[in-house]
Amino acid sequence: LTRPRGDKLLAAPPDLDPFRVPVPDLDHALSRRVNADPESVERGLAQLVLTIVELLRQLMERQALRRIDAGTLDDEQVERLGNTFMALEERMQQLLREFGLDEEDLNIDLGPLGNLL
Amino acid sequence: VIEVYAVTDRPEAPLPPLGRLERVTEHGLAGIYTTGSAAPDTSAEALWRHEQVVEALMDDRAALPMRYGTVLADEGQLRRALVDRRGEFSRLLDAVRGHIELAVRVLLPPDEDRDARARSGREYMGGLLRRRSAAAGTLALLGPLEGIADAMKVREGSAADHHARYSFLVDRDRLDEFQAELQELGARHRGLQLTCTGPWPPYSFVAGGAS
Numbered sequence: 001l002t003r004p005r006g007d008k009l010l011a012a013p014p015d016l017d018p019f020r021v022p023v024p025d026l027d028h029a030l031s032r033r034v035n036a037d038p039e040s041v042e043r044g045l046a047q048l049v050l051t052i053v054e055l056l057r058q059l060m061e062r063q064a065l066r067r068i069d070a071g072t073l074d075d076e077q078v079e080r081l082g083n084t085f086m087a088l089e090e091r092m093q094q095l096l097r098e099f100g101l102d103e104e105d106l107n108i109d110l111g112p113l114g115n116l117l
Numbered sequence: 118v119i120e121v122y123a124v125t126d127r128p129e130a131p132l133p134p135l136g137r138l139e140r141v142t143e144h145g146l147a148g149i150y151t152t153g154s155a156a157p158d159t160s161a162e163a164l165w166r167h168e169q170v171v172e173a174l175m176d177d178r179a180a181l182p183m184r185y186g187t188v189l190a191d192e193g194q195l196r197r198a199l200v201d202r203r204g205e206f207s208r209l210l211d212a213v214r215g216h217i218e219l220a221v222r223v224l225l226p227p228d229e230d231r232d233a234r235a236r237s238g239r240e241y242m243g244g245l246l247r248r249r250s251a252a253a254g255t256l257a258l259l260g261p262l263e264g265i266a267d268a269m270k271v272r273e274g275s276a277a278d279h280h281a282r283y284s285f286l287v288d289r290d291r292l293d294e295f296q297a298e299l300q301e302l303g304a305r306h307r308g309l310q311l312t313c314t315g316p317w318p319p320y321s322f323v324a325g326g327a328s
Contacts, residue, residue, distance in 0.1 A: 085242075
């Protein structure tokens, strides 16, 4: 199992550039729990509330896709649902900006249960 | 506080000579730890040191790897966890014994519409359907790898980076077979761009049981 770090890459295309992604620093990774510090309780509470809203939004989107698959929605209903999700997504982005949060902050670490989203 | 590296079988096996490792043993299990600080060092070097210890443990015993930063109040708490959860830990050890984790990352086909604002509700829902379909298509391509692995998990990543991530739990003895299949996949699907890293301790296959 033990290999030098450089030998951990078992397969890769010649050009690795498309795989480059910004790596969150470890300080950030270790802080992905709800911040209950009294000094920043407002932000911590916003993080918690927005996480629940985001979870519900994703569940509703999945349910809507299942209903489209099943053919139980007519064109007007699809349009209305799509507009609702679009507006909700925009509003979420606004609130994240207002509270200085990003999408990763909503993926709360639930410890033994893994990540929420 | 103590920083925990892993829960292992073979509690009597010598500890690797890496740092000041200690252990508590109960019911045929060992909890391997070092006395640490409540605020772990967050450098990449520290993370690699943690990794090195877990991998060294896996050389001669089955291990449930703990994520870097797993701290407990003291060795008494670790001992209680070994006692209270011994059945669960033993089952998980049976599942990962002799296995490694391989991480596969696939570059998803570009979705030009993804970042463009949808102009109607139908367009928005169409985008969701396309993205779901692309992810399902990628997963289907990886079917042969899933056939070699004993378990597979889809790992969630950031929605913005156009990558799909998968973890495979593979018998150590089938690593070469897995790598050969990766080559085959590349040859069969010229447009498929993927990376595979490992072998890693089976971090993705103990969550929910050993965290």
